[in-house]
Amino acid sequence: MQCELCGNECFKCYPSNVDGVRMMLCPGCMKYGKNINEKKEIIPNINQSIKTSIKRKIVKDVYVGMDKELVSNCSEIIKNARLKKELSREELGFKIGERTVTIAKIENGDLRPSDKIAEKIEKELSISLFEKVKEIPTKISSTHSSGLTLGDFIKSEDK
Numbered sequence: 360m361q362c363e364l365c366g367n368e369c370f371k372c373y374p375s376n377v378d379g380v381r382m383m384l385c386p387g388c389m390k391y392g393k394n395i396n397e398k399k400e401i402i403p404n405i406n407q408s409i410k411t412s413i414k415r416k417i418v419k420d421v422y423v424g425m426d427k428e429l430v431s432n433c434s435e436i437i438k439n440a441r442l443k444k445e446l447s448r449e450e451l452g453f454k455i456g457e458r459t460v461t462i463a464k465i466e467n468g469d470l471r472p473s474d475k476i477a478e479k480i481e482k483e484l485s486i487s488l489f490e491k492v493k494e495i496p497t498k499i500s501s502t503h504s505s506g507l508t509l510g511d512f513i514k515s516e517d518k
């Protein structure tokens with residue numbers, strides 16, 4: 360191997376930085392340059408390009424949860440459904456991970472269950488505690504696979 364600075368043959372040359380130029384130097388010439396770390400240089404732009412390629416996914420579902428509301432007599436429904444299933448308040452509370460006193464308060468109408476609790480109760484008791492706040496007209500298809508006419512539909516919703 361030949362030293363790029365003095366031109367002497369040397370057993371082993373080392374990469375060094377001489378005034379900004381990368382040169383292979385023999386040990387005797389090493390003092391003229393800075394030793395270069397052999398690690399590959401990180402391309403500075405790579406992180407930036409990855410970042411910009413990933414589109415920021417911001418989905419604001421502001422209206423989710425606003426189209427349904429707890430039914431006004433939910434305490435009654437819960438109590439009836441619980442009794443039907445022959446569950447005690449303790450048992451129901453245990454099943455949904457809530458305290459017995461919470462169940463009691465909900466059934467007495469002293470506490471409005473959070474959506475999360477209400478959903479757990481719904482699942483546990485196989486009941487429906489939510490009603491739609493407003494009907495959003497969906498596409499009226501000309502085919503009624505259920506066999507119901509629109510009039511039947513309105514009647515059944517009218518109850």
Ligand SMILES: [Zn+2]
Pocket residue numbers: 362363364365366367384385386387388
């Ligand atoms: Zn040299």
